[in-house]
Amino acid sequence: MANRPPPLIGTHCLILGAGSVGRLWGALLPDQTVTLVPRAGRQETRCRYRFQPLSGPARSVDLPWASAVADLSDTDLVLVTTKAQDTPDAITSLLTRLPRSVPLVLFQNGLGSQQTVLERAPEHPILAASTAEGAHRTETDTLVHAGAGDTWVGALNEAGRGVLPEVVTYLQASGLDTHPETNIEARLWQKLVINAGINPFTAILDCPNGDILDHRFFRQRIDGLCNELAALMRHEGLPTGTAGELRHRIETVARATARNTSSMRADIRNHRQTEIDFINGFVARRCEALNLAARVNRELTNRVKRLGKL
C-alpha cells in the first residue's frame, strides 16, 4: 500500500503545553484547527478559559483536550509550548502516537532543550520559534495577552526547512506578527544574551528589570558575564559583538522594559521551577565543557537554584 502523503499543515494542530503561550496561540489560531494535549491523567474533554486580547473585551475560548487514547495520526503540526525543563519528557510521551512526518515547533526560551528534542525525534521536521509576545494567566483562569511582539520561526533540521513556509503561513492566520527566519539559532542566542543578563539579577534582587541597573550586585558582575558570553559565542562561530556591545544591548532592554517583572522573578515568587538551567546554566555548562571561563554564569545559576529551594 502506498504511503499516505503528509496532511496539509493547518487543519489538525496539537498544542503541547496548555499554559500562557499555548493558550495564546490556541485562542487566536483558526477555529476548529487546534487540540490541546493535557498532562497525563487529565479527564476533562474541553478546556475553557477567558481570553483578554491586547485591546477590546474579553471572550470565552473553548478548545478540545486530546484524550489519552485519541488517534493522532491525522495531526499535521505540533506547537510545543511547555517550559524548557518539561519539554523532553512531554515530547517523549507524545512521539509514540505521532507519524514521523509531523513537524514540531519548539517555543522554549533558552538553549539546550532544543538539542534534546533533535536527538529524540531525529526524523521529525523540527523548528524553533522565538517570540516576543507576552502572555500570562490570572488566578481566575483568564489568559491575558499582555504585550505584542514579533515571532520568528526557523528550521533546526533539514526536514524543518522544507515545511517552514507552510508552518509560518498557518501561524500567521492567528494575526500575530510571525516571520520565517533563516538563522533561528542566532536569534535564540541573541535572546539568550538578554535573558542571561537580566533574568537572574531580577530574581536574586527581587526587583523589576530596570532596577537592576543601579544595583552594585549587577554592576560588579555584568562585565564578567558579558565576557563569558562573548567568548562562548565566538567559540561557537556565532555573529556576536564585543562584551561591551553585549552589555549595551542588555542594559538597553532592561531600560526599555524597566517596570516589567521577568519570568524568572515571577517563577521564584510563585514557587515555580525557573528556566535557569537553560539560560545561565546552559552558558556555564557549555563554557566549562570547553574550558572557558564560566564563574559569573555558574554563580548566578547556583544562586537562583538556591532561591528556588527556599
Ligand SMILES: NC(=O)c1ccc[n+]([C@@H]2O[C@H](COP(=O)([O-])OP(=O)(O)OC[C@H]3O[C@@H](n4cnc5c(N)ncnc54)[C@H](OP(=O)(O)O)[C@@H]3O)[C@@H](O)[C@H]2O)c1
Ligand atoms: N509567557 C510568555 O509571555 C512567554 C514569552 C516568550 C517565551 N516564553 C517561553 O515559552 C515557554 C512556555 O512558557 P509559558 O509562560 O507558556 O509557561 P507555562 O504557562 O508554565 O505553560 C507551560 C504549560 O506546559 C504544561 N506542561 C508541562 N509538562 C507537560 C506535559 N508533560 N504534558 C503536557 N503539558 C505539560 C504545563 O502544565 P501545568 O499547567 O499543569 O503546569 C503548563 O500549562 C517557556 O519556555 C517560556 O520561557 C513565554
